[in-house]
Amino acid sequence: MTLIDISRPLQNGTPTWPGDTAFSYEVSWSKEQSGSVNVGKLTMSIHTGTHIDSPFHFDNDGRKVMELDLQLYIGPARMIDVSGRSSIGADDLAAYDLEGVTRLLLRTNSWTNANEFPAQITYLRADLAPFLHARGIRLIGVDVPSVDPLDSKELAAHHGLHSHDIHILEGLALEHVAPGDYELIALPLPLTEADGSPVRAVLRPYTT
Ligand SMILES: Nc1ccccc1C(=O)C[C@H](N)C(=O)O
Numbered sequence: 001m002t003l004i005d006i007s008r009p010l011q012n013g014t015p016t017w018p019g020d021t022a023f024s025y026e027v028s029w030s031k032e033q034s035g036s037v038n039v040g041k042l043t044m045s046i047h048t049g050t051h052i053d054s055p056f057h058f059d060n061d062g063r064k065v066m067e068l069d070l071q072l073y074i075g076p077a078r079m080i081d082v083s084g085r086s087s088i089g090a091d092d093l094a095a096y097d098l099e100g101v102t103r104l105l106l107r108t109n110s111w112t113n114a115n116e117f118p119a120q121i122t123y124l125r126a127d128l129a130p131f132l133h134a135r136g137i138r139l140i141g142v143d144v145p146s147v148d149p150l151d152s153k154e155l156a157a158h159h160g161l162h163s164h165d166i167h168i169l170e171g172l173a174l175e176h177v178a179p180g181d182y183e184l185i186a187l188p189l190p191l192t193e194a195d196g197s198p199v200r201a202v203l204r205p206y207t208t
């Protein structure tokens with residue numbers, strides 16, 4: 001069955017958070033040098049491309065990636081289009097039936113040039129987390145590098161989602177996906193100390 005890849009490619013030049021570690025892949029030990037194999041070396045900020053945040057990212061006492069519930073990163077998900085807004089709050093989602101939805105992916109279409117880090121993005125307002133929590137949502141995914149405004153220091157959306165037990169998936173590529181219900185697979189790496197992890201995020205369509 002076909003998988004829809006909703007991950008952003010990771011390559012030298014991939015946009016990163018301003019001032020953060022640039023993405024780099026290089027063959028550090030070539031086949032000629034080692035006599036048998038090419039061996040690669042990867043340097044990157046964890047918050048590059050498609051990734052999850054663990055609570056330690058914004059809370060010194062928060063859980064690390066290895067302590068997160070893997071089940072949330074695999075299972076039924078609904079993708080909805082909420083493009084054309086500068087922010088998303090409870091009002092913007094009031095018209096959607098989210099009954100039985102555990103994982104919600106929001107397409108904001110506000111990262112318009114994938115080759116550059118955006119100057120401005122659609123962010124989540126503070127009243128969204130309690131609204132999602134009341135509907136049983138445990139994971140929110142967005143197609144932008146952050147759930148908060150890019151210049152935010154207080155990170156109201158990150159903290160609000162965390163305090164309502166909603167996990168955060170950022171940097172999805174959703175422009176080529178039809179809104180609807182899918183199986184999401186976006187597993188983090190087994191990083192015991194980390195504040196987040198890159199993921200390979202895919203959607204598997206349901207065939208009926
Ligand atoms: N990588 C960074 C470098 C510097 C300052 C913030 C960030 C972030 O990633 C923050 C943001 N809260 C995020 O996870 O969405």
Ligand SMILES: [Zn+2]
Pocket residue numbers: 046047051052053145170196
């Ligand atoms: Zn992040």
Ligand SMILES: [Zn+2]
Pocket residue numbers: 053145146147158168170
């Ligand atoms: Zn984040």
